[in-house]
Amino acid sequence: MKHLLLFATLLVCGCAANTEDLGAPLSVNIIPKPIDVKELGYNVKLSSDATIYINGKASEINQVATYLKNRIEQSLLEAEIEISEKPMKGAGIQLALNDNYDAALGMEGYTLSSEKAVDIRANTATGLFYGVQSLLQLLPPAIYSNSASQFDLILPAVEIQDKPRYEYRGMHLDPCRHFFSVDFTKKYLDYMAYHKLNKFHWHLTEDQGWRIEIKKYPKLVEIGSKRAGTMILNHDVAWKEQRYDTIPVEGYYSHEDIREIVTYASERHIEVIPEIEMPGHSTAALASYPQLSCTGGPFEVLQRPGVIKDVYCAGNDSVFTFLKDVIDEVVTLFPSQYIHIGGDECPKERWEECPKCQARMANEGLKDEKHLQSWFITEMEKYINSKGKTIIGWSEIMEGGIAPNAVLESWKGVEAGVEAAKNGHKAIMSPYQYIYFDGIYVDREHALMEPFGQKYCWTNTEKAYSFEPTPDTIPEKYHPYFIGAEGAMWTEFIKTESHLEYMLLPRLSALSEVCWTTKEGKNFDDFSTRLNTHYLRLDALEANYRIPHPELSDTIWLKKGESLPLKKTGNFVVRYTTDGSDPNGTSPLLDSTAQIQSSGVLKARSYNALGRASSISTTVLLLKE
8 A cells, every 4th residue: 555655646746757749659569478568648758867766675676676777877878877765756667566465466477557657566576577677678679788879768658467477487508519608698698587588497517518617526627528629510511421620619617607697697587497417418427437337438528419328327326426416516506496407318228238237227126227217317306305406307207207206398399298297297398399499490491591500490480489388288187287488599500609699589589478478468470560679679789689581482473563572571671682692781672662674593681770681582583574
């Protein structure tokens, strides 16, 4: 009641933002789409010296207020934003915690009103943070720039009520195949925060590199974090050629690095979930400590993608001593409720030949090596549970029986997730067919259009958007077990930050609506309209997002003087050539006025306002008299 009286007093006193002469009502282009938006039909202008008023427990709200203050001051010239715990006055921004818990909002929901001033309310600081993300998307795209400029803080007058559909809204990152710096990891977390994602799955150990410092086992970074080169894979080099470069790949995150990342994520209400792979995908660890294998080695950190037969020896007690020691350090670094243990793609050949593993199976009464893997994971689950943590594992942990308290991440499709739910286990849906973002944006036939990527799991933005985390085929009583979805970013074929951004954006925007927006509220055409404004935000961030290529059929017949059928995409212009050369920034514009005079091969590409270009579309153009 106290908060309502304060806001009512604000309205009576007339201490409102400027609502006069601000042009036609601005459209609302928030991603992910909120549950309910009421547009009031006019605009509101905030002052560049507006005050952020915090109403509630200051220790909980201050961090959110500081985040908003820094974002405005970083992008807007001469902005001076004050944070105040006094009652709201003037045309400011109020961040208020509800006096009484509002069940309609839950732990992550919020309301936002910009009817006069901006008023954001929630049950928690997390809800306020998501309200701030929506506020930023109501403001001009320049609010996302890290280079200050002059613009007006104008936004549409709205009333929003919003909360997420799923509790788990995740994005994965693999720095093992190719290493990514602390600074870029923070940038990655920012992209997640802008989209209201809340789980960062950090894949820290792999065949191709061990990336987390474990002080008790220094060889893991002295040896396991380095490899001499990488298998060459691109549009011109096939897997079967087995060619390798000689470019060293190395890097690891120290304890200090990890604490810095965890703190940065926490300030953005993102939980960092570490993945420590077991029992397979462990070559980097075996290269460091070969006695943990079935054969004793020697091994080297793997330079090629794929799966290797050598894994942790399930019959060797020292393996469990090692892994428990690793977990002991991991739990001191990550406050997350989860530890991901991988559990995927573990070949069984070495176990079949290993006397220790066969003895383990006999002693434990295990009928085959799949059950040995289940036993291995269950043993580690017991220890991780004793630390107050829950394990997550990939689809393969269903083999031989899922560990009693495990959460399953379903990547091969949805089947493992369905089976887990039917057995009373929570499921995170991450099917490669839809939301593996290392896959190229186009089908195999058109792969040459794009930067190199995984071809078996191609998925464009529309396909990613179409994914439904709760399968329609499963009875409703199992629906609560589907706790959300997670996009995957494997980096076998992604060496640079710019390439990774290209693969991430705008598919991350599609994932955000898969995770946040109600099933009934999703509509790809509507999403595409909002995405056109979102591209401008990505421009302000100087992100290397994928610019949509012109959509052309393989062959086009036209009469002379007839315009080319071309789907217009947002704010992009299209340029073309017909002489066999690639279009550039000075090539003719391809629009309804373009007059193409002769048959031939037409090449076209889209350009954004910054002059950055899409991949090239090619078609055979045939003119009829």
